[in-house]
Amino acid sequence: MIVLKWLFLTISPCDAAEPWQLGSQDAATPIMQGIIDLHHDIFFFLILILVFVLWILVRALWHFHYKENAIPQRIVHGTTIEILRTIFPSLISMFIAIPSFALLYSMDEVVVDPAITIKAIGHQWYRTYEYSDYNSSDEQSLTFDSYMIPEEDLELGQSRLLEVDNRVVVPAKTHLRIIVTSADVPHSWAVPSSGVKCDAVPGRLNQISILVQREGVYYGQCSEICGTNHAFTPIVVEAVPRKDYGSRVSNQLIPQTGEA
């Protein structure tokens, strides 16, 4: 087991894209964990079929090499094998479909009463986030824009093309509703470690429910071509402890709303 653990090296935890990354980013939500588990389920069948087919191919090349087998046979029927090669793939498809549909329908479950609703609005080429839960009738929503930090303004340790000036601050371990839309052309709000990708379509409100399981900073990028700076509109979600959320929002956002 120790040898196997050594052989199957795990990639160090990551919530952003990493150079030479092989697998998914680490899951921060139950949905992403479900996606990773489904991938693992399907990959089992992929490996099974790949090894089986490679074996049969190699053995066929071995046994029927022209030096070993000068006179080729013309086999045109084999009822038993034809039945088997129809049934087995159907069974495999069924074993893949069961967890796949289970995940798909669970992703569609709408949380009836999320604690917080955040609107994410795509623009060319920045994001606007609105926290409208804290309005009284005469106040505006807490609103701020989120622009990518240009490469020349990055500090040591920050990621190129991923950092933004104002992050989306959310409480961890809390049900959230994110409403995604666009003010101009289609965009897409994607955060891989949260298992979220939601199209931002002008004139339409798309809704997603997420529950971030651990505190951290999660990076994503625009995922629908939206013009010349499509590659330069990242998303950064910062999940903070619940007890710190209120102060973070008021400290971070009120100066921006004052300027807005």
Place this chain on the structure above:
Amino acid sequence: MAGHRVAHATLKGPSVVKELVIGFALGLAAGGLWKMHHWNEQRKTRAFYDLLERGEISVVHPEE
């Protein structure tokens, strides 16, 4: 047909059933290795979240 062999005038020929069984067994073995990796990862993830829940580890940088 038991021990079905590829018919040939002079040579013995391979056993199709034997090759299929060996191929399937190898596939299962390779798939099993992958499953072990998956279970190991799941165990580590579960352990991580358990430790986080119990407060033995934290992902929040302490305030200075």
